[in-house]
Amino acid sequence: MTGGRTFPGVVLVGFMGSGKTSVGRRLARKLRAEFVDVDDRIERAAGKPIREIFSAEGEPSFREREKVALREALSVPGRVVATGGGAFLEEGNRALLSAYAPVVYLEARAETLLARLPGNSDRPLLGGGDRGRVVRDLLDRRVPGYRKADHTVATDGLTVEEVADRVVEWLSKTERR
Numbered sequence: 001m002t003g004g005r006t007f008p009g010v011v012l013v014g015f016m017g018s019g020k021t022s023v024g025r026r027l028a029r030k031l032r033a034e035f036v037d038v039d040d041r042i043e044r045a046a047g048k049p050i051r052e053i054f055s056a057e058g059e060p061s062f063r064e065r066e067k068v069a070l071r072e073a074l075s076v077p078g079r080v081v082a083t084g085g086g087a088f089l090e091e092g093n094r095a096l097l098s099a100y101a102p103v104v105y106l107e108a109r110a111e112t113l114l115a116r117l118p119g120n121s122d123r124p125l126l127g128g129g130d131r132g133r134v135v136r137d138l139l140d141r142r143v144p145g146y147r148k149a150d151h152t153v154a155t156d157g158l159t160v161e162e163v164a165d166r167v168v169e170w171l172s173k174t175e176r177r
Helices: 020-031 038-046 050-057 059-073 091-100 110-116 131-146 160-175
Strands: 010-013 035-037 080-082 103-107 151-154
Touching (some): 010 020, 010 160, 020 160, 035 038, 038 059, 038 080, 110 131, 151 160
Parallel strands (some): 010 080, 103 151
């Protein structure tokens, strides 16, 4: 970022497999910013993987842990923050994230997401049943929330580098406003 202004940070939202962590790491290097993966923070604080939190404590407990991790992640300005797939859908979280920095939705079609998540047992919401149907159903429910982001980057057919470049390009345009 140029123009003498301080980088405000950026928040990446989207469905599991959309590239939030990979793109976030690349963005942080490009922008010389700290990268924070909210799901990693939750796992470190809990001392166990997210799938175990879901299994032992249920989704409501996980969402409470997520709120705490989000507040911690947003406590320092200028970070690149990758949220979990459901974090931006809750109104309170959305307001917090939007107040922190511009929010970018990394969009991908269900087919792309399924190809990126083959047999991944670490995703508690994908357990059991027809994975394709589960992804499509969840995606259909979540897209309206994701679309409340400040900007959308369609990631289908793009490399991590290309997606990161598109986010940087958009951020540099919004910086001049």
